[in-house]
Amino acid sequence: MDPTLAQLRTAVIEAHRARTALRLAGAGTKDFYGESREGAPLDLTGYQGVTEYEPAELVVTARCGTRLSTIEALLESKGQFLAFEPPSLGGDPTLGGTIAAGLSGPRRARAGAARDFVLGAVLLGVDGEVLRFGGKVMKNVAGFDVSRLLCGSLGILGPILEVSLKVMPLPREELTVRFELGEAEALAAFNRWAGRPLPISASAWWNGIAWLRLSGAAAAVRAARTQLGGEVLTAEAARDWWRQLRSQQHALFGDAPHLWRLSLPSTAAPLTLPGAKLIEWGGALRWYASAAAPEEVRRHAAAAGGTALHWRGGVPGGRFQPLAPAVLEIHRRLKARFDPHGIFNPNRLVVGL
Amino acid sequence: MERVSATVAAADPVRRARRLEVARALAAVLPDDGLLAREEELRPYECDGLAAHRQQPLLVALPRTEAQVCAVVRTCRDLAVPLVARGAGTGLSGGAMPHGEGVLLSLARFDRILDIDPLARTARVQPGVRNLAVSEAAAAFGLYYAPDPSSQIACTIGGNVAENSGGVHCLKYGLTVHNVLGVRACTIEGELIELGGAALDSPGLDLLAVTLGSEGLLLIVTEVLLKLVPRPERAQVVMASFDEVGKAGDGVAALIAAGIIPAGLEMMDRQATAAVEPFVRAGYDLTAEAILLAESDGTPEEVDEEVAAIESVLRAAGATALAVSRSEAERLRFWSGRKNAFPAAGRLSPDYYCMDGTIPRRALGEVLRAIARMEEKYGLKCMNVFHAGDGNLHPLILFDANQEGQWERADQFGTEILELCVTLGGTVTGEHGVGVEKLNPMCLQFSDAERAAFFAVKEAFDPYGLLNPGKAIPTLPRCAEYGRQRVHRGALPHPELPRF
Numbered sequence: 001m002d003p004t005l006a007q008l009r010t011a012v013i014e015a016h017r018a019r020t021a022l023r024l025a026g027a028g029t030k031d032f033y034g035e036s037r038e039g040a041p042l043d044l045t046g047y048q049g050v051t052e053y054e055p056a057e058l059v060v061t062a063r064c065g066t067r068l069s070t071i072e073a074l075l076e077s078k079g080q081f082l083a084f085e086p087p088s089l090g091g092d093p094t095l096g097g098t099i100a101a102g103l104s105g106p107r108r109a110r111a112g113a114a115r116d117f118v119l120g121a122v123l124l125g126v127d128g129e130v131l132r133f134g135g136k137v138m139k140n141v142a143g144f145d146v147s148r149l150l151c152g153s154l155g156i157l158g159p160i161l162e163v164s165l166k167v168m169p170l171p172r173e174e175l176t177v178r179f180e181l182g183e184a185e186a187l188a189a190f191n192r193w194a195g196r197p198l199p200i201s202a203s204a205w206w207n208g209i210a211w212l213r214l215s216g217a218a219a220a221v222r223a224a225r226t227q228l229g230g231e232v233l234t235a236e237a238a239r240d241w242w243r244q245l246r247s248q249q250h251a252l253f254g255d256a257p258h259l260w261r262l263s264l265p266s267t268a269a270p271l272t273l274p275g276a277k278l279i280e281w282g283g284a285l286r287w288y289a290s291a292a293a294p295e296e297v298r299r300h301a302a303a304a305g306g307t308a309l310h311w312r313g314g315v316p317g318g319r320f321q322p323l324a325p326a327v328l329e330i331h332r333r334l335k336a337r338f339d340p341h342g343i344f345n346p347n348r349l350v351v352g353l
Numbered sequence: 354m355e356r357v358s359a360t361v362a363a364a365d366p367v368r369r370a371r372r373l374e375v376a377r378a379l380a381a382v383l384p385d386d387g388l389l390a391r392e393e394e395l396r397p398y399e400c401d402g403l404a405a406h407r408q409q410p411l412l413v414a415l416p417r418t419e420a421q422v423c424a425v426v427r428t429c430r431d432l433a434v435p436l437v438a439r440g441a442g443t444g445l446s447g448g449a450m451p452h453g454e455g456v457l458l459s460l461a462r463f464d465r466i467l468d469i470d471p472l473a474r475t476a477r478v479q480p481g482v483r484n485l486a487v488s489e490a491a492a493a494f495g496l497y498y499a500p501d502p503s504s505q506i507a508c509t510i511g512g513n514v515a516e517n518s519g520g521v522h523c524l525k526y527g528l529t530v531h532n533v534l535g536v537r538a539c540t541i542e543g544e545l546i547e548l549g550g551a552a553l554d555s556p557g558l559d560l561l562a563v564t565l566g567s568e569g570l571l572l573i574v575t576e577v578l579l580k581l582v583p584r585p586e587r588a589q590v591v592m593a594s595f596d597e598v599g600k601a602g603d604g605v606a607a608l609i610a611a612g613i614i615p616a617g618l619e620m621m622d623r624q625a626t627a628a629v630e631p632f633v634r635a636g637y638d639l640t641a642e643a644i645l646l647a648e649s650d651g652t653p654e655e656v657d658e659e660v661a662a663i664e665s666v667l668r669a670a671g672a673t674a675l676a677v678s679r680s681e682a683e684r685l686r687f688w689s690g691r692k693n694a695f696p697a698a699g700r701l702s703p704d705y706y707c708m709d710g711t712i713p714r715r716a717l718g719e720v721l722r723a724i725a726r727m728e729e730k731y732g733l734k735c736m737n738v739f740h741a742g743d744g745n746l747h748p749l750i751l752f753d754a755n756q757e758g759q760w761e762r763a764d765q766f767g768t769e770i771l772e773l774c775v776t777l778g779g780t781v782t783g784e785h786g787v788g789v790e791k792l793n794p795m796c797l798q799f800s801d802a803e804r805a806a807f808f809a810v811k812e813a814f815d816p817y818g819l820l821n822p823g824k825a826i827p828t829l830p831r832c833a834e835y836g837r838q839r840v841h842r843g844a845l846p847h848p849e850l851p852r853f
Contacts, residue, residue, distance in 0.1 A: 056606035057713050057744075079612055108553060115562055116531050129802040137711040138524065138743040139783035141517050141566045142791070142798055143826065144810045145530070148562035156558075169612035191472045195496065197583040197652060219654030265551035267473045284553045306552035320556040326544045330813055331558055337809035350557060 004046045008159065009128040011042055012343075016126040019341040024155040026065065026097030029089050033101055034154050036316045036347040044096055044159055051162065052136065055080055059119060059136050061164040064096025071095060075167055083111040083168040088247050096160050102152025105246040106202035106213070109194070109266070109281040111168070114151055121147035122162040126339055136164045155345040156353055157338040171201070171215035173222075176238035177230035179210045183270045183279070186210040190282040191267050198224045204245055205279040206252070213242060245280065252278045256289030258313035260297050264306035271300045287311075294318060317351045372411050375434055375456065379414055382424035389413035398457050401442040401449040402504075406789050410437070410451030417462045419537075419545060419575045426573060427543035429456055430817060437821050438569040440481060440512030443504040445707060446788030448515060448568045448824055455822075458573065460511050466490050467576070475534060475551060476579045480511025484518075487579060496581035499526035502784070503692060510577050517566030519784035521617045521691070522648075524742035528784070530565040532580045538564065538572035541815045551578060563810060568786050569821040571814035585650035588616065590687045591663045593672040594641035598622055599718030601643035604670035605741045606714060608647065611666050613659060617648035618742030619691050622721065625736040625749075626690065629697040635690035638674055645672075645741065646687060694738045695749070702734070702751035706763045710774030711783035714744045723773055724748055731766040733759070745783035746774070772797055787825045795825075796832035804829065 001009075015022050021039030031037060048065035055078040062071055069092045075081050085105030086098045099121070104113045120134030123146070134140055134147035150160050181189060186205040193200055199216035212228065214221045225232070233241065244250045253259065256276070266283035275290030290297060294310060298321060301308035307321035323331065328350070335342070335353045347353065376390050389395060390412050399407040411434070416422045429436045435455030442449055451457045463479035466487065470476075471494035476487050484505040488497040501520035502508055508518070514536065517529045526532070535549030549561035564571055595601040601620055608615065621629075621644055626637040637644055645667065649659040664675055678684035690697075698705040712720055721737060728735050734751045748770055752763040771781045771794045781787075781794040795804070807826045811818070827835070 054713075054715065056610045057715065058609060059713075102559070112527070112531055113553065115559055116527065123806075125802065125806070127802075129800075131800075131803050131806055133803065133806075135711075135778065135780050137713060137745075137779050137783070139519055139528065139711050139740070139745045140780040141784055141786050142780045142782050142795060143787070143803070143807050144571075145517070145563050145566055146806060146810065148530070149559055149810075151562070152559050169609075169614065172612065188472075191474075195471060195474050195494070195583055197585050199651075199655075217651070217655040217658045219658045220652045223652050223654045263552040263554035265473060267470070267551075281553060305550070307554070307556055309554075309556070323557050324546060326540055326542070326546045327548070327557065327560065330540075330546075330560060333813035333816065334558065334810065337813055338806070 002047070005130070005161070008042070008044070008047060008124060012124055012126060012159070013128040015343045016341060020343065021346050022343050024100070024159050024345055026094035027067070027091055029091040029093045030097055030101050032312070034348040035319055035351050038346050039343070042159065045094060047161060050074060057136070058138070058167050059164055060167050061136060061162060062095050063162050064094060064160050066095045067092045068095060068098055076170070079170050080167045081170050082117065082165060083107055084114045084117050085246055086114060090247075095163055099151050099160055099163050100153060100155050106204070106242055106280060109203070109284055110201050115148045117166045118147050118151050118163060119166055120164040121150050121160050123150060123157065124159045124161050126158065126341070126343065130161065134164065138166065154349040156335060156349045158344050173218040174201075174213065174215045174238070175221050175225055176211060176213045176233040176241065177225060177228060178212070178233060179230045180208060181205070181210045182208065186279065187267070187270065187283045193228070194266070194282050198227070200224070202242060203280070203282045206250070211241060213238065250278065252276055252287055252289055256312075258289065258291050259311040260288040260290055261309040261311040262286040262288065262301050262306055263309070264301065264304045268304035268306065271304060273297060273300050317347070320350070323350065368411070371454070375432055376412055378428045378432060379412065379425060379456070382428060383414060383416060383421055387415045387417065387421065389415065398439065398442075398451060398459070401439070401444045401447060403445055403447040403450070403788065403790055406447045406450050408451045408453050410457040411453070411455055413457045413459055415459050415462055419539070422458070422573055422575055423539045423543040423545060425456070425458060426539050426541060429819060430541055430543065433817065433819065435819050435822050436573070438511070438515070438573050440509035440515070441483070441507050443508040444512060444516060444786060444788065445709070446782065446786040446790040448786050448788035448821070449512070450789055452822065460509070463511070463575065469494065469581075471496065473551060474581045476581055478510055478577055478579060480509060480514065480574050480577060482510050484508050484510060484513055491581050492584070495584050497584050498532065498579050499582050500529050500532050503695065510579070511574055514565055514574050514577055515567065515569050516784070516786040519740070519743070519745065521619055521740060523740065524618060525614050525616045526582065530562060533561070533565060533577060534580050535578040536561060536564060536574045537576035538574045540572060541817060541820060545575070549578070566786070568788065568825040570811055570825055571820065573820070585616070587653050587656045588648055588650040588684060589656055589660050590617070590646055590648040590678045590684050591660060591667065592676045592687050593645045593647070593667040594638040594674040595643045595645070595671065596641065596673050598643040598721045600671045601645050602714065602717035602741075604645055604667050604672065605717070607666050607670045608663060611662065613662055613666065615647040615663065615742060616650040617646065618740075619646045620644070620739040620741040621691060621694065622737040624734065625694055625738050628701045628736055629690040629693055632697045632700060633689045633693050635686050637690055641673065646691060691738060694736070698736060698749040698751060703753040703755065704751075704760075706750040706752065706767050708746065708748045708750070708767050708770050709782045709785040710771050710779055711743065711745045712774050712777050712779035714741070716777045717741070717744075720746065720773060720777070724770060727766055727769055731762045733762055733766055735766070740783070743783065744779065768794065789824060792827040792831065793835045795827050796835050801829055801832070804832070
């Protein structure tokens with residue numbers, strides 16, 4: 001057995017026996033994310049390396065400590081990429097942290113979320129067992145889809161040791177156009193355009209301007225550009241814009257004390273919340289730098305058919321939208337069966353688990 | 354209660370008493386026409402698309418409303434009665450086969466499309482709605498529902514959710530899991546919950562993902578929110594012939610290496626084309642050892658560009674002949690053979706056994722050569738159709754159940770194929786599900802600890818073990834027994850692999 005894995009197993013078995021909490025640690029770029037950080041750190045960055053990559057299979061498999069930048073550079077060298085555009089928030093995250101957080105970037109509305117690209121995952125169980133779920137093939141319905149359940153679990157079911165992801169070919173052509181549009185007009189346009197066969201791979205709205213990124217075959221991008229009109233950005237300006245959004249370096253993410261991330265139906269009308277706002281994912285993701293009371297923000301989100309996450313400035317235990325009681329009960333039982341003594345990332349995803 | 358006792362009959366007095374007890378309790382929560390208890394009424398529900406496995410249920414419940422579903426679930430929980438949900442019964446792995454002591458819960462009456470929102474590109478449907486009916490209803494808005502299993506005329510969305518169904522367009526458009534935004538479902542406690550929804554992110558664990566493909570073991574789904582996508586302006590299919598199956602496999606790899614993701618990418622071997630051609634007259638090249646069908650869709654400009662690229666890549670990969678569909682009618686004709694492969698197998702042979710393993714694409718040639726050797730070994734013919742883009746194989750083993758020993762040989766043939774898929778890093782089921790059919794092969798793919806984790810998931814949703822019990826995940830004793838039998842037979846084909 002790999003010596004790093006052997007050490008991780010020993011640490012987990014020991015913590016389970018002694019009933020002491022472990023805080024699963026990657027690169028630490030998302031330490032702020034979650035309800036609470038508790039326990040002795042279990043450093044997973046040492047378990048690293050791409051274990052399998054064959055471009056013609058459209059699958060990459062890597063260990064949890066592998067840096068996202070390593071994987072992305074490797075894929076790019078073969079003309080491929082991670083189509084969910086995982087965000088890098090102030091550093092170089094690990095693959096394990098990326099999947100445990102389950103966050104997706106600007107391409108989400110078009111290409112799918114992180115979990116949509118997870119084909120398989122290896123979990124380290126409390127007894128030190130190495131458990132393999134899913135696989136390295138596109139289609140697999142053998143057993144429950146535990147690998148996708150792990151995506152976004154914030155480590156509460158155990159350390160994700162290895163992940164297999166579906167990768168996609170890089171688009172042949174990419175072009176960004178922008179329009180002057182009010183918020184309501186932009187939302188209506190985003191939804192209308194998404195219902196037409198146009199190669200829109202990302203959209204955003206900020207301060208009276210809407211951005212659209214077109215990706216695909218050169219002919220399709222050209223035709224869409226003619227149909228849609230708008231002002232074409234230079235390749236460099238376009239790259240900078242989407243990179244800023246993806247890595248949250250846009251001005252909105254700057255220094256506002258309270259930042260809210262609202263997940264809403266894309267067709268939800270503009271909210272009347274005070275504060276600066278930025279829209280992504282064709283209207284389905286809305287950021288608010290708002291000092292409104294948390295209950296007011298949640299009320300607005302719920303009325304629009306969605307949920308609100310207190311991204312920055314929230315209090316521990318109050319960042320995520322609370323779960324319905326029957327759903328929480330299933331969470332409790334899952335946690336109790338995968339991690340009976342509650343050693344993995346206690347209270348990180350849900351307070352009390 | 355008179356109505357109930359008059360219709361309940363069973364030869365075995367214990368069974369009769371139990372049937373009466375459960376029927377009385379269910380009659381109180383169901384409409385007059387919502388409960389079937391007579392032998393002749395139960396018979397149509399004895400099996401699903403896997404007709405070799407049959408079982409009469411204790412009763413069949415046919416609720417009309419969510420409240421009735423929840424009441425049926427609560428009643429079954431209180432009386433400790435197993436509950437098996439069923440859609441159209443087209444499944445190929447016995448997932449909807451009844452439990453002998455249980456209630457079969459048919460969701461056939463949940464057949465309404467509740468809402469289509471063209472701006473949001475969603476369809477809210479009941480689980481008994483047929484897959485194709487969604488696309489038909491969305492067509493007026495230039496939208497459709499992408500997953501298209503071969504049975505899409507008949508199969509229902511609820512069944513698709515249970516099986517995480519695929520189809521011929523998965524590589525580009527995804528499986529059911531990629532196209533379902535949310536579900537409403539009844540827990541074993543009889544409570545309605547919502548997972549996912551029109552907003553793309555939900556707090557907590559992704560319980561929606563684990564519900565999709567859970568074969569009715571976790572929840573009873575009562576409503577589904579589907580993603581609709583714009584119908585492409587144009588679709589064209591390239592048909593390529595190869596004089597060797599391995600070369601066709603190389604052609605698939607070459608397409609993907611060239612950065613092309615066709616909307617559909619299918620392969621048929623010579624036995625398959627020979628079987629379907631007289632039946633559908635698709636115009637297949639019968640001299641080819643394998644043909645590939647590669648579909649391009651999108652804007653007219655995009656399709657022109659991609660079709661040209663597909664042709665040039667496949668020519669370079671050694672295609673001996675190429676044809677491009679020139680009209681919608683011709684495109685459908687090219688596809689007709691592939692879509693009719695199963696009925697054609699049925700015409701060719703009294704019985705056929707369809708396998709569903711998935712492999713890494715690179716292993717295709719190796720697997721097809723191995724299958725050819727197995728045909729010799731078991732003295733049975735096999736035709737191969739293959740979702741080449743996804744690596745999902747459908748070998749159709751032809752046999753005659755009335756001939757002594759043929760079914761046993763077909764069964765062993767199939768098991769050997771699945772073992773090979775697992776050895777090569779693939780899976781025993783790509784899209785048909787485990788059901789009852791692939792319980793034993795599941796022992797090959799997963800360790801005891803992994804199967805224990807699956808049971809942990811099951812218990813978290815259904816602590817009483819009443820939802821479709823005995824399906825999908827083999828128990829530890831079953832796998833131990835299966836292992837003993839196999840070692841005893843001395844037939845373990847890859848003894849070097851650690852398995853049990």
